[in-house]
Amino acid sequence: MSMTDQATDERFMRLALDLGRRGLGATWPNPAVGAVVVKDGIIIGRGWTAPGGRPHAEPQALKRAGKAAEGATLYVTLEPCSHEGKSPPCVNSITRAGIARVVSAMEDPNPEVAGQGHQRLKDKKVVVEVGLLAQEARRAHAGHILKMTKGRPHVLLKLAVSADGKAGLAGRRPAQISSEAARKRVFQLRAQSDAILVGIGTVLADNPALSCRLPGMEGRSPVRVILDGQLKAPIASHVIATVRETPTWVFGAHSASQIAGEILEERGAKVFRVGTTKGRLNLDEVLQILASEGITRLLVEGGPTIAASFVEAGSVDEVALIRSQKALGNEAIDALEGQPLEALTQGFTLTGSEQVESDRIERYERA
Numbered sequence: 001m002s003m004t005d006q007a008t009d010e011r012f013m014r015l016a017l018d019l020g021r022r023g024l025g026a027t028w029p030n031p032a033v034g035a036v037v038v039k040d041g042i043i044i045g046r047g048w049t050a051p052g053g054r055p056h057a058e059p060q061a062l063k064r065a066g067k068a069a070e071g072a073t074l075y076v077t078l079e080p081c082s083h084e085g086k087s088p089p090c091v092n093s094i095t096r097a098g099i100a101r102v103v104s105a106m107e108d109p110n111p112e113v114a115g116q117g118h119q120r121l122k123d124k125k126v127v128v129e130v131g132l133l134a135q136e137a138r139r140a141h142a143g144h145i146l147k148m149t150k151g152r153p154h155v156l157l158k159l160a161v162s163a164d165g166k167a168g169l170a171g172r173r174p175a176q177i178s179s180e181a182a183r184k185r186v187f188q189l190r191a192q193s194d195a196i197l198v199g200i201g202t203v204l205a206d207n208p209a210l211s212c213r214l215p216g217m218e219g220r221s222p223v224r225v226i227l228d229g230q231l232k233a234p235i236a237s238h239v240i241a242t243v244r245e246t247p248t249w250v251f252g253a254h255s256a257s258q259i260a261g262e263i264l265e266e267r268g269a270k271v272f273r274v275g276t277t278k279g280r281l282n283l284d285e286v287l288q289i290l291a292s293e294g295i296t297r298l299l300v301e302g303g304p305t306i307a308a309s310f311v312e313a314g315s316v317d318e319v320a321l322i323r324s325q326k327a328l329g330n331e332a333i334d335a336l337e338g339q340p341l342e343a344l345t346q347g348f349t350l351t352g353s354e355q356v357e358s359d360r361i362e363r364y365e366r367a
Helices: 003-021 057-069 090-097 116-123 134-140 142-150 180-191 200-206 258-266 283-292 304-312
Strands: 034-039 042-048 073-076 101-104 127-130 154-161 166-168 195-199 223-227 248-253 270-274 297-300 318-323 348-356 359-366
Touching (some): 003 034, 003 042, 003 101, 042 057, 101 116, 142 154, 142 297, 154 304, 166 304, 180 318, 180 348, 195 200, 248 258, 270 283
Parallel strands (some): 154 297, 154 318, 195 223, 195 297, 223 248, 248 270
Antiparallel strands (some): 034 042, 348 359
């Protein structure tokens, strides 16, 4: 392949990745896939996984391409499915459309696919090339990969810290640390997540809505997950009072009041019970249950206690660290309870840093 052909393939695959990202946070339990159909250098069809996971990206792109898809190339960010599910296998749509070549970014780790989609295409004499921009695709499909390989969602921990490494005022009083522009970025993270998790301490102290408050994106608010060992979330709190508008799932200990759980369920919340370790809910169990419910991308926005728990458990895959220029003083609460802030990024690689008004947003990924 010439350098020109390679550059052309990369350009179309990057478009497919961009299209797929449109579905982040909205397609679970399915991955957010992007697909582009190209013929003679012209894009004739585009598609991305629809909300709820169906239709898949490939049949949508092929439908837009119509009869012109015959002899064309399909660029797709994840191996086309080959198994019978709630919709027909995508490989059937591809071969039926007469696609001549499929450029796939990566193999699907789903054991029901796992290379079989690519092989079925080859068996039908379709040229299949795998691995273009695989690293970017693995990042885009990180939640799907972890759900399939480790039985848990991808965990992004967001933490806003003051210039002196604090997250709240003395007495666990909340403090406005980050700028309005940085908060809008957080809303974007929420919109791209399947679920958002906080602890009962945050619910009691801040009474947050945990929604995506960007114009036109209110419907992209993720499932709200509350770690509440004793099931003491007030029924008047935002997360419970608005449960009919945005789902709220509450995790409590097995020993928590049966009546309290029933009251929350009557209000519309979904209640799960897990074991405890040293008085804290078992995070491994929480993550496994979330994955079994279809969650692939989890945004953790809790305070110092929740953040420290996820760090200690080694359950953080990515970090969004918002650094403020404001100082809160020695009496303020440390950003990571019982740990130095440096513990947050040990074993992680800095992948990006951006100045947003007076704040700096740093992104880290597990090395």
